[in-house]
Amino acid sequence: MSQQAPCTASPRNRRAAVVGLGARAQLFTDALAGPYADRIELVGFCDVNSHRMAVHNDWLAAAHPGRTPVPAYAAEDFDEMLRRERVDLVVVTTVDRTHDDYIVRALEAGCDVVTEKPMTTDADKARRILEAQRRTGHEVRVAFNYRYNPAHSAVRELIAAGEIGEIGSVHFEWLLDLRHGADYFRRWHRDKANSGGLMVHKSTHHFDLVNWWLDSRPETVYAQGGLFFYGDEAGGRRGLARNYARAHGSPAAQDDPFAVHLTDSSVLTSLYLDAEHEDGYHRDQNVFAPGVTIEDDMAVLVRYASGATLTYHLTAYAPWEGYRIAFNGSEGRIELLVEESTWTRPRARTNGSDPVLHGTEVGDEAGRTELLVRRFWEPPREIKVATGEGGHGGGDVRMLADLFGERPTAPDPLRRAADGVAGARSLVTGLAANRSFGTGMPVVVREVLDV
Numbered sequence: 001m002s003q004q005a006p007c008t009a010s011p012r013n014r015r016a017a018v019v020g021l022g023a024r025a026q027l028f029t030d031a032l033a034g035p036y037a038d039r040i041e042l043v044g045f046c047d048v049n050s051h052r053m054a055v056h057n058d059w060l061a062a063a064h065p066g067r068t069p070v071p072a073y074a075a076e077d078f079d080e081m082l083r084r085e086r087v088d089l090v091v092v093t094t095v096d097r098t099h100d101d102y103i104v105r106a107l108e109a110g111c112d113v114v115t116e117k118p119m120t121t122d123a124d125k126a127r128r129i130l131e132a133q134r135r136t137g138h139e140v141r142v143a144f145n146y147r148y149n150p151a152h153s154a155v156r157e158l159i160a161a162g163e164i165g166e167i168g169s170v171h172f173e174w175l176l177d178l179r180h181g182a183d184y185f186r187r188w189h190r191d192k193a194n195s196g197g198l199m200v201h202k203s204t205h206h207f208d209l210v211n212w213w214l215d216s217r218p219e220t221v222y223a224q225g226g227l228f229f230y231g232d233e234a235g236g237r238r239g240l241a242r243n244y245a246r247a248h249g250s251p252a253a254q255d256d257p258f259a260v261h262l263t264d265s266s267v268l269t270s271l272y273l274d275a276e277h278e279d280g281y282h283r284d285q286n287v288f289a290p291g292v293t294i295e296d297d298m299a300v301l302v303r304y305a306s307g308a309t310l311t312y313h314l315t316a317y318a319p320w321e322g323y324r325i326a327f328n329g330s331e332g333r334i335e336l337l338v339e340e341s342t343w344t345r346p347r348a349r350t351n352g353s354d355p356v357l358h359g360t361e362v363g364d365e366a367g368r369t370e371l372l373v374r375r376f377w378e379p380p381r382e383i384k385v386a387t388g389e390g391g392h393g394g395g396d397v398r399m400l401a402d403l404f405g406e407r408p409t410a411p412d413p414l415r416r417a418a419d420g421v422a423g424a425r426s427l428v429t430g431l432a433a434n435r436s437f438g439t440g441m442p443v444v445v446r447e448v449l450d451v
């Protein structure tokens with residue numbers, strides 16, 4: 001039961017608040033203040049850092065001259081914001097370890113929730129969210145943008161149509177390059193307590209895709225992983241480590257190809273450098289400094305309820321960024337190659353945030369997408385898919401339409417909308433893998449979280 005009276009807004013005039021006004025929040029604030037403004041009113045910001053909220057308001061004012069600033073609330077005033085602004089939809093884009101708290105409080109206040117991935121970082125928090133969702137009857141949607149990427153939707157269609165018969169196994173390798181991969185070692189993600197490690201923070205996307213593609217759930221997980229490349233020990237041993245804690249103001253960081261320089265990007269300057277006096281959040285830590293408790297190289301073997309197996313590898317220190325997936329079926333094979341970037345430039349100076357952290361907008365690094373169906377006894381058939389339509393292979397813009405646009409009258413045949421159960425199921429493989437890293441033993445998934 002809700003602890004507060006549900007908000008009174010009609011479905012055509014919803015009132016949304018965003019909690020966690022960092023980099024990712026901009027996708028949602030731009031959408032809510034722009035194409036979806038006639039359906040959903042953006043009525044509140046909430047963050048521990050008031051400067052970051054002010055920056056988001058500046059960006060909205062620049063994009064929509066004359067717009068009144070969105071009321072900004074301190075984190076301790078979250079419940080007050082929901083009441084006072086009569087919020088009925090909360091978008092959660094905070095640091096991962098805090099998602100559960102905002103999701104549960106929003107549900108209990110009578111709101112629906114859109115949360116960024118990972119839905120949360122451990123099994124107890126996932127149980128709390130699922131229990132609150134059941135108890136309140138309100139909706140949790142997990143922002144799995146990769147389901148909406150046209151290449152991934154095409155794979156789902158091909159498998160569901162039986163193009164390669166029954167799936168026996170999946171082979172999935174994901175590479176994060178030296179710029180984007182390193183970024184998880186520069187800030188809060190480097191502490192497993194904040195992010196659950198890359199098995200949770202990053203692989204939640206990939207395990208969700210496999211669950212969705214196979215329409216099945218993981219049952220057994222065995223994994224090996226470690227810190228091979230980043231961190232003080234490995235960096236020191238290979239002579240990569242420089243002597244500084246954070247790059248800004250450190251001469252030793254000037255020629256470090258692994259450093260990010262906040263002044264290289266106006267977005268990084270305003271959102272982080274100019275905001276750090278409030279909370280001491282250093283966005284530019286040395287990837288080879290002590291304190292890294294997450295892995296950078298992870299191998300996972302999963303058995304699904306359908307009988308299919310998955311071999312999965314995540315590498316966070318690759319020369320290029322992208323992924324290869326192969327599905328072995330009883331009538332053939334599907335292969336997907338996505339090169340998001342073909343190499344990594346040491347220091348991409350720019351005025352925007354993306355190429356500094358993520359190389360996809362730098363022309364000569366741009367890669368390609370290839371989707372092949374190889375049915376038995378037939379030549380390979382290439383499936384053309386739309387590319388280059390914004391973030392995450394065009395997934396972001398399609399996901400926003402599904403989250404905030406007109407609800408379609410017919411159900412989505414691809415069933416791309418991910419609820420709390422899908423969010424939890426995407427977590428269990430990574431949580432079980434983390435346990436397997438520690439014990440060296442296979443893990444029965446339902447002993448971690450029965451979902």
Ligand SMILES: NC(=O)c1ccc[n+]([C@@H]2O[C@H](COP(=O)([O-])OP(=O)(O)OC[C@H]3O[C@@H](n4cnc5c(N)ncnc54)[C@H](O)[C@@H]3O)[C@@H](O)[C@H]2O)c1
Nearest residue numbers: 020021022023024047048049075093094095096098116117
């Ligand atoms: N789906 C995707 O492709 C994708 C891409 C990037 C980020 N994300 C997700 O978005 C979320 C935010 O990531 P980001 O890169 O914007 O991080 P960020 O560090 O830029 O922003 C996090 C924000 O949360 C705020 N915050 C921290 N603790 C808080 C608390 N207790 N209460 C309220 N606010 C708090 C910080 O002040 C900051 O403004 C993460 O969960 C991340 O996994 C998803």
